Amino acid sequence: MTQPNNGPAPRPGILDIAPYVGGEHAGHIRLASNEGALGPSPRAVEAYKAAAGELHRYPDGGSAKLRKAIAERFGLDADRVVCGAGSDELIALLIRAYAGPGDEVLYSQHGFLMYPIGAKSVGATPVQAPETNLTTDVDSLLAHVTPRTRLVFVANPNNPTGTYITADEMARLHAGLPENAILVIDAAYAEYMNHNDYSAGQELVDRFPNVVMTRTFSKIFALGSVRLGWAYCPAGIADVLNRVRGPFNVSSAAQIAGVAALEDTEFLERSRSHNTEWREWFVQQVHGLGLKTHPSVTNFVLVDFAGQSAGKDDAEAARLFLKGRGILVRQMPAYGLPSCLRVTIGTEA
Secondary structure, three states, X not given: OOOOOOOOOOOOOHHHOOOOOOOOOOOOEEOOOOOOOOOOOHHHHHHHHHHXXXXXXXXXXXXXXXXXXXXXXXXOOHHHXXXXXHHHHHHHHHHHHHOOOOOEEEEEOOOOOHHHHHHHHOOOEEEEEOOEOOEOOHHHHHHOOOOOEEEEEEEOOOOOOOOOOOHHHHHHHHHOOOOOOEEEEEOOOHHHOXXXXXXXXXXXXXXXXXXXXXXXXXXXXXXXXXXXXXXXXXXXXXXXXXXXXXXXXXXXXXXXXXXXXXXXXXXXXXXXXXHHHHHHXXXXXXXXXXXXXXXXXXXXXXXXXXXXXXXXXXXXXXXXXXHOOOEEOEEOHHHOOOOEEEEEOOOOX
């Protein structure tokens, strides 16, 4: 991309970034952004409304009540929880704090697009490791580690593929990394998991000084619009993130809604059960159409048109057909999966 002739040039590499494009939202059935099907907890909604009278007040810069609630809910050390404006912000802060020109940021082939975008934004080099069957390949990642590797990002479960690796495989990955490389486990979809061999990664954070787990309130907690995420870190990394984040990076409304959402465990279980039931139903219907789906443990399914007459063209034709009827699903060329559509599990209707 060339720099237009209309002002000062940014740092080298910035104009090489293809801006992140989220799922479309101009439709009445929105299945393009993996939002929680049942919406937010009623308790979170009431808490959010109750915050309206305090909009003139600055938020608690340390998100103390929210960090305490997160720690109690997940059995963590609150002092090592750092909150952010979505887990996106925390991913960007980690890259900004630990990588720069000459460094490498390693990630799995079909991982979240914000990993390479974040790397390029600080002048670091994004490095992509091939996957096996659309699943993170530990050996492939380790083969791409170099003395310049500073961060290794693994979305687990992964978006947009819907696959995951086991806790043992994640531990094996960490064991093969140099001590000066940080393993970042992006567990945005952890709450949808019900497999005994899975872990979101907190035990690795507790054991090692170079592992971070990031989480979000945008998926099963369905608070995407308030932008709320958190990271669980070793003490040293938590200290660094608190030095580089904005002083009031999480709004009061987000903090209050987050605490209420965590307390509503009944709604969380209902959301998880709903997703499991209707994901299985949706997969059956898609197979009935003669289309392939990739196995998913999340709140979305990757539908593959590769076996159809034109693959990529069929996927786009299907997306436009649905869009014309007010149903939005996500196209996947940016993730290197042009023959696929990612479909969020919605309501029963």
